[in-house]
Amino acid sequence: MRSHYCGELRSGHIDQEVVLCGWVHRRRDHGGVIFVDLRDRDGLVQVVFDPDRADIFATAEQVRSEYVLRVVGRVRRRPAGTENEELATGEVEVLGTEVTVLNSAETPPMQLDEHGVEVSEELRLRYRYLDLRRPEMQQRLRVRSRITQMLRSFLDEHGFLDTETPILTKSTPEGARDYLVPSRVHPGEFYALPQSPQLFKQLLMMSGLDRYYQIARCFRDEDLRADRQPEFTQLDIEVSFMTEDELMGLMEEMIRTLFRTILDVELPDPLPRLTYAEAMRRYGSDRPDLRVPLELVDIADLLRDVDFKVFAGPAQDPEGRVAALRLPRGGELTRKEIDDYTKFVGIYGAKGLAYIKVNDWATKGRDGLQSPILKFLPDAAVEGIMTRTGAVDGDLIFFGADKANVVNEALGALRVKLGQDRGLMAEGWHPLWVVDFPMFERDAQTGRWMALHHPFTAPKEDQLDLLEETPGACQSRAYDMVLNGTEIGGGSIRIHREAVQRRIFCLLNISDEQAEDRFGFLLKALKYGCPPHGGIAFGLDRLVMLMTGAGSIRDVMAFPKTQSAACLLTSAPSQVDPAQLNELSLRVKLRA
Template sequence: MAESMKGLRRSHRCTEVSRNNVGETVTVMGWVQKSRNKGGIIFVDLRDRSGILQIIFEESDIGSEGFAKAARLKSEYVIAVTGRVEYRSGAVNENLVTGDIEIRAHDLRILSEAETPPFPIEEDSKTKEDLRLKYRYLDLRRPDLQRNLMLRSKATTVVRKFLTEEGFLEIETPMLTKSTPEGARDYLVPSRIYPGNFYALPQSPQLFKQLLMVAGYDRYFQIVKCFRDEDLRADRQPEFTQIDMELSFVDVDDVIDVNERLLKTLFKECIGIDVELPIPRMTYAEAMERFGSDKPDIRFGMELKNVSEIVKNCGFGVFTSAIENGGSVRGINAQGQANMPRKQIDSLVDFVKDFGAKGLAYLAINEDGSYKSSFAKFMTEQELADLVNAMEGKPGDLLLFAADKDDIVFAALGNLRVELAKRLDLLNKDEYKFLWVTEFPLLEYSEEEGRYVAKHHPFTMPMDEDLHLLDTDPGKVRAKAYDIVLNGTEIGGGSVRIYQSEVQEKMFEVLGFTKEDAYNRFGFLLNAFKYGVPPHAGLAYGLDRLIMLMAKEDSIRDVIAFPKVKDASCPMTEAPSTVDDKQLAELGIAVVANKEE
């Protein structure tokens, strides 16, 4: 039967007790990790969020009633223990912070009994994730997840302190906003007061933070929930958290400067990592040419090489036809992998097909300098020698080539180099390689919509020297946009914003909006811009992704307290769920089943 606290107060968390407290009487509270009854003595590992502390119960100290109570302790019972801190009588446990001490109990209260949990509460759990997420409140007791959430808490505290000292004001923006369908799908919220009308949950505070700059607040930040109705993957959730900021009277270098110093402070204070400044910068065009990605992982080499000029007149039709159709032939060098089994090479061929490639051509350089290849018979010895030289190939290397349109080649080889790095164990989670990627394309052409769409959003400033191209060749216009990349993951992105009305009108024109369309969607922002707008720029980090990398986890679900799964549902609460007909009637909404065609 559970007992009450009866005025008892905790004096220490488990790992706050140390050899400095030897001889003192302390009171600790927590969960029973495990209990071992050795007959005349009972050992209990007590766990709270700080860690584990060993308690010993002997009848001579706690009495027969107390010893009987200790004998029925099971895993996950919640208990309060008062006792004397002593040096360990047995061997020191080097794996515990408290491994050299123990508490000799003289009082025990069972505050709450527990059923046997559906899986062990232990680090690095092997239990299937779907079961752990169903009982997430138990999963969150695991020390590794608790460390992750404590790291997240510390990180947000450091961010708030740093930005406040840099003159930023923390200001909240609305959760119920106007739907502006330019980008990902909105989550919609029906209005009871205005039947048939809907709010949208914000995909970001973008428009409001720009309005705060118009309002003269100079520097704003917010750690804020955002929502996108998108398909999920390991680093994406329908609701996620941003560290959002906006600055007035700045350009690209000013935003990069304050954020480099923020990252240096954050990584040093939270995980003891020294971030070397300045962080390297690379243009979008260079990142694509060298790495086939706008978020390159620069912890390893295997860079792409364009060999189109070398093979454009060779006898291998796959190469020549790709070039004739306006594409290219590029390759990567998997050094030392010439002996990769054919079965593994075939698996790489299947891998790149997921990114639109028709296949891969390969050339293995044997130790004696001879070749094993899928295409060597179509090329002369000199052509092969020139190709190997261009790829900086050496005996023992495996050269892999893709030939197609540039965007397919980049996607195939950019993802292939990362896949190879995983298979070859080249990705060191203890290494943190930051990179700024700059000068993104302002626009990209959507075949589906038959028009240009904004690469980031329609308020991004073009590069000054490219403004004239908006009329003649909009696809070549570069943006004053920048992403911060860490180990191949985009952890944040932003841009300088358009603040001149004529440039904003031209941008909307290129995007195919009439003036009426623009005002219907963004009228409140455009009207505000009539009353004096400072030059402004901003950036937003994905907090979940950032903490995932700091914690060396593979999924953001491991750094979010109550995450959703891939179908955007919550196994624990069973959301989303149906609602009462009465609630729907109040909203003027009817749920209609889709008819089979």
């Protein structure tokens, strides 16, 4: 039906007859000559219709935006001075000799060319098939396809086997809520859609498969954000007989190859590593954005004995933290700007945002500082703060004092926002590994220990004795890859001995009966010669979002859901016929 894609025509095609199919991107009538920008997935090419071919010209006069055309014509060089350097096809045009309207189109509810006004995301999702015609969206999906192709090639070359795992599986409620699927042939019983292939990929290692991967669809019924969806895609990987260093090294090589191939970017070799403790201490986050040069500085030891309880209380609290954040040239901030930043940290639970403006410390000392809190701080504390933060004239120092988690979240977020607002963000890509995570965290409401990653993560071998004695001090063999402040992949070495897995379940308050009910198949498999193994999963949607510069993972997925987990295109979820419910032995009872 066609000989070429629109976007592939170049000067080398001049004088060739071509057959093109595509959509009318734009139609222009210039003094009796009609120009049509014809678009397909490869790009645009200008088609010219002269009035000396009356029948063809009459058809061209009738076409409008988004009509579907088949055009036969001859490629020729554009007249001098009319070339379009912004188009890959900008040196040439096609003189139309035949045109067939394959389908007409109503006026679209949104403009699809580059001159279109911003449209709401709701409208874009409702007419997603139109939104996906936009070159920007098509380019993102093309990049996504290239990314998955390259990742598959790398893993295939390194001996990994692409293996599918079940979509209908057993509900093992830990972490996010499961999406449940009722069974018709087993009335009253349910499957769950997988939150990840975690247990199946571990079973594949027990099966001797040695190296597994899968581009897996996963489902989580959780509250959504810009980088979350109820169904998402991850590159899932598991290997046997590898240490974490060996596995991390191989994954580094894969990501470096990906960026080199897709973006022509060289990432560091090796990637830098930060322990969890250091990341939290310096950046207030376990996914630090290294593009921002600002760092948190601990000052609790300088303030334990001051009369200012706002600082002294957290400084004396074993679970508290007092930290400072120096902003170079921050003395330029107005009071309104400081008030706005105070409101910003309030989102993260901070009760306020103390500060010191450094106006003239060099010559006036304490008298050259400006702050409502100075009257509460002795000279020794002020001297210590200035020395430790390295503040100089013109700077501003922000303070956080509260429970450590509140200070970390508030100042960690403020650090990134200041970097963005003040033009401090470095260019380029800044990946790293975060390692040595705690095994457990204590739930603030129940007081129970919770697995920081998941209950199948192995503790460090030399810390097994800490499991029952001081679980909060036990570190895991987990590792996360972080890129520009976003976690793109996370994994761990797994527990491969039944006795250790049972100890972890016990610590997490999972009784023997619950363990057998939820994970009995795993515990049984661990008895039959399970090899040491570990793995990682990369969020494919998130990775593509970063590499394409999109603002949300919804912009790199063909048919995403809204923040309320609805599909505006198909109106899902929706009610179903009562007869279907009856087949499933179900009755709907709405909450009051």
